[in-house]
Amino acid sequence: MQYLVNMTTHVPDGTSAEDVRELRSREAARARELAADGYLLRLWRPPLKPGEWRTLGLFEADDDGGLEEVLASMPLRVWRSDDVTPLTPHSNDPGATRKRTEGGAEFLTTFVLAVPRGTPSEEVDEAMAREANRARQLAEEGRLVRLWTLPGPGRALGLYRAHDLAEMEAIIEALPLKSMMTTEITPLTAHPNDPGESAGHWCSRPRTSPLGMLPRAMLLIAAVSIAGTVASAPMAAHKDLAPRFRIELPAGYREWKLISVAHEAGDLNDLRAILGNDVAIKAYRAGKHPFPDGAIIARLAWAYVPSEVNNEVFGREQSFVAGAPTNVQFMIKDSRRFASTGGWGFAQFKNGQVAADEATLETCFPCHEPVKARDFVFTQLAPTP
Numbered sequence: 001m002q003y004l005v006n007m008t009t010h011v012p013d014g015t016s017a018e019d020v021r022e023l024r025s026r027e028a029a030r031a032r033e034l035a036a037d038g039y040l041l042r043l044w045r046p047p048l049k050p051g052e053w054r055t056l057g058l059f060e061a062d063d064d065g066g067l068e069e070v071l072a073s074m075p076l077r078v079w080r081s082d083d084v085t086p087l088t089p090h091s092n093d094p095g096a097t098r099k100r101t102e103g104g105a106e107f108l109t110t111f112v113l114a115v116p117r118g119t120p121s122e123e124v125d126e127a128m129a130r131e132a133n134r135a136r137q138l139a140e141e142g143r144l145v146r147l148w149t150l151p152g153p154g155r156a157l158g159l160y161r162a163h164d165l166a167e168m169e170a171i172i173e174a175l176p177l178k179s180m181m182t183t184e185i186t187p188l189t190a191h192p193n194d195p196g197e198s199a200g201h202w203c204s205r206p207r208t209s210p211l212g213m214l215p216r217a218m219l220l221i222a223a224v225s226i227a228g229t230v231a232s233a234p235m236a237a238h239k240d241l242a243p244r245f246r247i248e249l250p251a252g253y254r255e256w257k258l259i260s261v262a263h264e265a266g267d268l269n270d271l272r273a274i275l276g277n278d279v280a281i282k283a284y285r286a287g288k289h290p291f292p293d294g295a296i297i298a299r300l301a302w303a304y305v306p307s308e309v310n311n312e313v314f315g316r317e318q319s320f321v322a323g324a325p326t327n328v329q330f331m332i333k334d335s336r337r338f339a340s341t342g343g344w345g346f347a348q349f350k351n352g353q354v355a356a357d358e359a360t361l362e363t364c365f366p367c368h369e370p371v372k373a374r375d376f377v378f379t380q381l382a383p384t385p
């Protein structure tokens with residue numbers, strides 16, 4: 001769970017400059033630890049009034065109690081009052097899939113949906129759909145970084161990157177939903193203790209990469225050519241990532257080629273597509289076992305739901321289609337990194353976020369073990385119809 005924390009610090013009268021310096025340096029050290037442990041994701045400075053000392057922080061914790069423990073562990077807390085806003089994922093959140101860009105400035109924007117009375121619901125639905133498309137575009141352009149749902153009806157928070165305030169305002173002005181919502185832009189400046197975009201699982205540049213500050217795209221290419229797999233880039237420590245595998249969301253999996261489809265009945269009651277990256281597909285076609293390093297198999301699942309529209313046409317209940325997405329699972333071949341689990345690393349994501357704790361990930365390999373003879377992979381390549 002992520003939280004936005006508005007931290008206001010009041011230094012008591014009569015505190016010596018030396019004491020302030022000392023506490024600030026301990027705060028910086030603690031911020032580094034919290035970032036390394038995946039609790040502190042970002043820190044920014046909002047615009048300040050004279051004499052004001054305020055910081056905006058993006059934190060990750062299991063729940064409100066966990067967050068309070070984190071905040072209380074920070075030395076400056078003695079002089080600070082913290083205003084906490086819980087954030088939940090927004091359906092238009094680009095998450096880890098967005099294009100990463102450097103430069104420019106960051107902006108937080110609050111949106112409150114205020115649909116004018118009497119607006120036909122089709123008009124709202126249509127604007128919502130265009131808004132989702134625009135969000136995807138802005139993410140591809142590297143302008144929309146994150147989008148969260150705020151508590152309260154129709155409220156959302158976006159993190160954007162733009163050259164300056166004028167460009168940011170133009171972006172907001174052009175949003176399809178603009179006439180149906182009120183917006184407030186907060187320009188952000190760098191905070192000295194900001195862990196940067198490398199923190200946490202919402203972004204994925206390795207913290208201690210020897211490749212330093214290369215843009216994300218170049219880093220991916222480098223990772224592919226050096227190690228043969230995108231997933232081999234080490235991940236910033238995060239408590240949600242099983243120490244066992246530490247796999248980040250493989251880029252572009254939605255575009256991979258089809259291996260087969262399946263339907264699970266029973267409790268799962270889902271429809272699934274099994275896709276492979278180029279390395280996996282090549283091995284499948286060649287009937288080659290074991291799969292070479294760099295092969296990735298993705299299993300995408302959706303709720304198995306009847307289609308009213310389709311059934312209307314057939315005149316009876318016979319059509320079932322993909323409903324809400326369930327999650328995506330991956331098997332990633334790296335014979336050295338994942339030697340103890342048949343050379344496969346296992347991962348599960350939902351909405352671009354890690355969605356399996358360590359205990360769940362421990363169950364993956366043992367259940368795939370019965371098909372050891374097929375390199376632990378159940379799904380066979382479906383013939384071309």
Ligand code: HEC
Pocket residue numbers: 262264272274297298299329330331346347348356360361363364365367368376377378379380
């Ligand atoms: C209860 C046994 C079981 C567990 C636990 C399990 N799997 Fe599987 N998995 C299967 C079976 C059976 C299939 C093939 C049938 C299907 O697609 O439903 C499969 C298919 C897959 C596939 C597609 C490739 C293949 O082997 O066919 C992936 C990827 C995958 N699982 C990943 C995972 C991950 C990640 C976990 C742990 C979070 C996991 N599985 C846990 C049984 C299991």
